[in-house]
Amino acid sequence: MPDTDGAPAAPAPHGDPVLRFLRAADRTPDRPAVRDGQRCLSFGELADHSARLADVLAGHGVRRGTLVGVRLPRSVDLVVALLAVWRAGGAYVPLDPGYPAERLAHMTRDADLRLVVTDRPDPAPHPGVRPVAVDERAPDTAARRPETTPTPDDPAYVIYTSGSTGRPKGVVVSRGGVAHLIAALEHGGLYADAPRTVGWNASVSFDASVQQWARVCRGDTLVLIDDRLRSEPAAFAAHVREHGVTDLDVTPSHWQVLSDLLLDHPGGTPLRLFVGGEPIPTPLWRDLALAAERGLVEAVNVYGPTETTVDATAAWITGDRPHLGLPLHGVRGQVLDAQLRPVPDGTEGELFLAGSGVAQAYLGRPALTAERFLPDPAAAASPGSRMYRTGDRVRRRADGTLDYLGRTDRQVKLHGFRIEPGEIETALADHPDVAAAAVTADAARGLSAYCTLAHGPATADAPERTAARLLSHLAATLPPYLVPSRLAVLPDMPLTANGKLDHAALPAAADRARAARPADEDGHLEPTGPVEPLIARTWAEVLGRDRVRADDDFFVLGGHSLMALKVIAGLKRSLGVVISTRAVYQHPQLRELARHVEDLLADRP
Structure with a gap:
């Protein structure tokens, strides 16, 4: 059971993430470090590429604490850029190329960015911002940049989250917070001692990506999973198997459409799943626990707000009831009432988190920072220690594990996104x-x-x-x-x-x-034949509708990409046919999709 009176001692980090990466590159320079669909870099090559770009950034004035925008797709170059920013002493600000220009402009202004690492010209360049090509080289006459000596308090990244007032807010996380995250997951046995192969599945704009990509710093191999693969369950599963992925981070919603494909081909090593981003429904928890008992997966439920450096609690998924587990080593979880007083075990309260992973601030928003990051009354021996007010309602069980009960406000988690x-x-x-x-x-x-x-x-x-x-x-x-x-x-x-x-x-x-x-009921077509009614039932279940007709359009009814994945999973269960996400977009009308499915069924041997 965690120590609820005094802060547990944080695990001794093996050093700053970059220093750990350099040691790993020295030990095994030829081992694969990162691969995407087209390229693969060894640890030695990744060290060289990131050093060259770090020299360029340093030549443009990047020093400890400088914020640098990174606008790149999920690729080998993205890992090079993130490491280069850290090696130059800076902190990265991810700018997702898929975001609307207005959103990117706001983030660029709010972070006061002067440099953005990119692989293409900005269609809407921002005044005063210099683009830096990911393959740019420092002049031959430039002095080689010495490796910086960061401190745990130096910022590592700024990730923007949804804001209740209509303005997204940037969360500033420190280098020490990232070092703590890696060390705490190692201490808890969630990261294996030997190097593993990690699927990078999350957008770099979300904090879950840090838990994935930063594993290269401890010597693990990264296999990048781009957005195209994410939208095609069969291709996703094939990619995972082809590259021998052993560790995969998924949301519960995404795993529900991948489980049949990945559990059917477990390979020699059980897939270790880090499931997070939203509450796990009870039926899915039980399915995962059963799969773990059968040796098909090793599943762990991870929980933590962006403001506490990705993960703050963890629980191996066993038994019948979902829960958040225990705080990670170095994290103190306090369940408090409205007056910030501890509540008895078994009583509902709000979860406050303290320890080395607590973020530094909301960028440029001191009032909001003071509202959410409070002095920690349980850390009298650590002046200045703070705790983060999560807004999550929890209840502590007798064994110390935490049950998630909902929110104190209107914030929601959907499909892994904080909204x-x-x-x-x-x-x-x-x-x-x-x-x-x-x-x-x-x-x-x-x-x-x-x-x-x-x-x-x-x-x-x-x-x-x-x-x-x-x-x-x-x-x-x-x-x-x-x-x-x-x-x-x-x-x-x-x-x-x-x-x-x-x-x-x-x-x-x-x-x-x-x-x-x-209404114009006579103008609508009812599902007929062997396939249309099955698709109609699948759509109705996924879309939460009582009735779906043959001429209805999936996206007009409110469907989106994740719902399309659920449709694909449902049709596989009911008809034994695997269709692509592209097919749902190409045939959005139910009758059209039914004809496509019938053609696939007819072509089967």
């Missing part, structure tokens, strides 16, 4: 046609947006066109994971008895608004 509905509501309300906006979220239906219009009631056929236009506005403003699956235009917002917005009543209000519009 503040307020950010989406602000973006929607910024449109001149919108009078009021609201957003709800649930695991089955994803994000749903609702709004009333500034110019009065819409005509009978206007809401659908208006909704499509407003969703396009959001897609041009927000990253894909924040764009709702559906948007309903309402005549007015439902209110509670005391006049506040009634979020629980929004879906019913949208149903009433649709029912009030003229």
Whole structure:
């Protein structure tokens, strides 16, 4: 059971991540360090490439603490760039090339970036920002940069998370926090002693990526899994098997569409799964526990906010009941009431986390930093020690493990993404046609947006066109994971008895608004034949709908890429056929998809 009175001693780190990488490169220069679909670099080559780019960055003025933007796809070059920023003493700010230009511009301004490492010209260059090519070389006359000697307090990266006020916030994490993360996972036996092969599955814009890519610093081999592979379950599984991936980080939602493909071909070594990003449903927990008993996987549930350097607790997945497990070594988890007093075991409270992994601050936001990062009353012997207020409601069991009970606010985790509905509501309300906006979220239906219009009631056929236009506005403003699956235009917002917005009543209000519009039931086609009804049932289950018709469009009904993966998994179970995600996009109408599936079935031997 963790020490809840005094901070447990942090595991002694083996040094800064970069120093560990250099030792690994010296030991095994010829062993593969990182590979993507086209290239592979050995540890020696990765050390050389990152040193050259670090020299270039140093020549442009990068020193300890300098923030450097990195705008690269998930590739070998991305690992080179991240290591180079660290070797020059800087901290990286990931700029996902798939994000809207407006989002990237905000992050660039907010972080006051002067350099961005990239592999292509910026379509919307920012004044005062110099692009640095990932293969740029320092002049021959330039002096070779000495390796910096970082301190644990030097920043390592700034990752932007969704903000409740409509403004994303940058979380500043230290080099010591990254060193603590690696050492704590090693201490807990979650990282094996011998080098492993790690699948890098997360976007670099999310903190889960740090737990994956930084493993190269301890001598593990990285196998990059790009967005194309992520969208094709069969190709994803084949890639994992082909490259001998032994350790894989997944969200529960993603594993549900991969499990059949990967458990069917477990290989010689059980796949070690790091499952996190959102709560694990009880049925999935039990399935994973059973697979672990059979020796097919070694599954661990990892939990932690961005503000505590990725992971703060861990639990091997066994038994029947999901839980967060125990705090990692060097982490103190306190369950407190509204007055910041400890609550008895078995009593609900808010989780506060302290220790070496606590982030430094929200970049440029001292008031918000002071609100969420509080003095740690249990660390009298460590002046200045702070704890992070997670906003997660938990209950401590008698054995010290923590049960997750929900949030104290409206923040949600969907498909591994941390989402503040307020950010989406602000973006929607910024449109001149919108009078009021609201957003709800649930695991089955994803994000749903609702709004009333500034110019009065819409005509009978206007809401659908208006909704499509407003969703396009959001897609041009927000990253894909924040764009709702559906948007309903309402005549007015439902209110509670005391006049506040009634979020629980929004879906019913949208149903009433649709029912009030003229219907054209005779124009719709019912599913027929052997395949259409099966696809209709799969769509209805995935989309959370009572009825799906043959001429319905998957994406018009609110489908998105992860739902498409669930459709693929459902059809594999019901029909024994594997279709690609591309096929769902190419045949969005149910009847068209049914014809494609029938063709595949007919071609089978």
